[in-house]
Amino acid sequence: MARGSIIKRSENSYRVMVSYTNEFGKRVQVTKTAPSPTKAEKLKTALLAEIDKGTFVKPSKLTVKVYLEQWLDGQVRSTVGDGTQELYTYLCKKHIIPALGDIALGNLRPQHIQKLYSDKLIEGLSPRTVQLLHVALHKSLKCATRTGLLVRNPMDVVDQPKVERHEMKTMTEDNIKLFLDKARNGDYYSLFFTLLFTGVRRGEALSLRWGDIDLLGAKLSVNRTMQFINNQVSFKAPKTKSSRRQIDLSPATCAVLRLHREKMNGTREYMGLPLPTNGDLVFSHANGEPLLPNSVTHAWIKLRRRCNLDDVSLHGARHSHATILLKSGVSPKVIQERLGHASFSTTMNLYAHVSPGMQKAAANRFDDMVIGNSKDNCVTNPLPFDNPEK
Numbered sequence: 001m002a003r004g005s006i007i008k009r010s011e012n013s014y015r016v017m018v019s020y021t022n023e024f025g026k027r028v029q030v031t032k033t034a035p036s037p038t039k040a041e042k043l044k045t046a047l048l049a050e051i052d053k054g055t056f057v058k059p060s061k062l063t064v065k066v067y068l069e070q071w072l073d074g075q076v077r078s079t080v081g082d083g084t085q086e087l088y089t090y091l092c093k094k095h096i097i098p099a100l101g102d103i104a105l106g107n108l109r110p111q112h113i114q115k116l117y118s119d120k121l122i123e124g125l126s127p128r129t130v131q132l133l134h135v136a137l138h139k140s141l142k143c144a145t146r147t148g149l150l151v152r153n154p155m156d157v158v159d160q161p162k163v164e165r166h167e168m169k170t171m172t173e174d175n176i177k178l179f180l181d182k183a184r185n186g187d188y189y190s191l192f193f194t195l196l197f198t199g200v201r202r203g204e205a206l207s208l209r210w211g212d213i214d215l216l217g218a219k220l221s222v223n224r225t226m227q228f229i230n231n232q233v234s235f236k237a238p239k240t241k242s243s244r245r246q247i248d249l250s251p252a253t254c255a256v257l258r259l260h261r262e263k264m265n266g267t268r269e270y271m272g273l274p275l276p277t278n279g280d281l282v283f284s285h286a287n288g289e290p291l292l293p294n295s296v297t298h299a300w301i302k303l304r305r306r307c308n309l310d311d312v313s314l315h316g317a318r319h320s321h322a323t324i325l326l327k328s329g330v331s332p333k334v335i336q337e338r339l340g341h342a343s344f345s346t347t348m349n350l351y352a353h354v355s356p357g358m359q360k361a362a363a364n365r366f367d368d369m370v371i372g373n374s375k376d377n378c379v380t381n382p383l384p385f386d387n388p389e390k
Helices: 037-053 064-079 082-100 110-123 127-146 173-183 189-198 202-206 251-271 293-306 316-327 332-339 344-350 352-370 372-377
Strands: 003-010 013-021 027-034 219-222 225-229 232-236 245-248
Touching (some): 003 037, 013 037, 064 082, 064 127, 110 127, 173 293, 189 202, 189 251, 202 293, 245 332, 332 344
Antiparallel strands (some): 225 232
């Protein structure tokens, strides 16, 4: 049971002492000061109430820096993937700890965090990166609250930075023809062709093995993805069940991949290396070593500049594929399956900008289906259900 007492130290100083038994059976004493008897009594009452409710946290000298380092090494390491762990570590060590690290964890206030966001935006950090700072801080301090280091999470009253969602730049059909024509004699032609004609992600394409491609059945299986962390290439299973999927290949894509295999065989023979097997990477260096993701991105950037397509990112190949399919009338559900989106709403939110034209086409198509050849007469001679008297 918690007990409290008040001792007068001087005319304007009163010591409030509260003792209680913690969850480990250890007797703990908390001492605070107040400037008057009335405030001392209120402080004692508040402390005893918090202890009875189980919401009291004894002040600690643990700093934000020490706590975040412990959180990164413990909870983060055991609960998230390598890529997320690397991201959180970078955000904490590069931005959060230098700004907030010296503050005692129990003294961290919303205004400290809000100032961090403002300072970073003024320094030129993008709103998206500041939003990621918010995510990392919220997750870490939520853990501190759950483990009893904090009474409440200060992030609960911090405004999350707003990020304006910019429409993804995509290629038109003519853009794609120009781009691939420029890429034809380069090392990445087959890879770029596959990205544009299947909509797979960069990491998914770079992890493809020949055993994942059925050229006779015209299918491609996505069952893993590449990640590049700490200058090391590794492969892992896709994050979601929907990302593990089969994609039908067009005749042109099959032809490009078949020619790519023939060229790879010729290069291996010339170098005196064994021919590629089903376990070898489809897109790799001549000796079979994996391509580095950043090298592929840089090659894309150089090529797009030659084509005056500076706004189209490598990920834009995926969006270009989806946009062209959507404009051609392919079902959004089919596009969702090809892209490996976990939900239908994700697909539609990404490509809402395409829908106005589709709405018009849908309205005209409904006319064609219902009215047909009598469309011209509808203005002067409405259908029976247009006139309630008929």
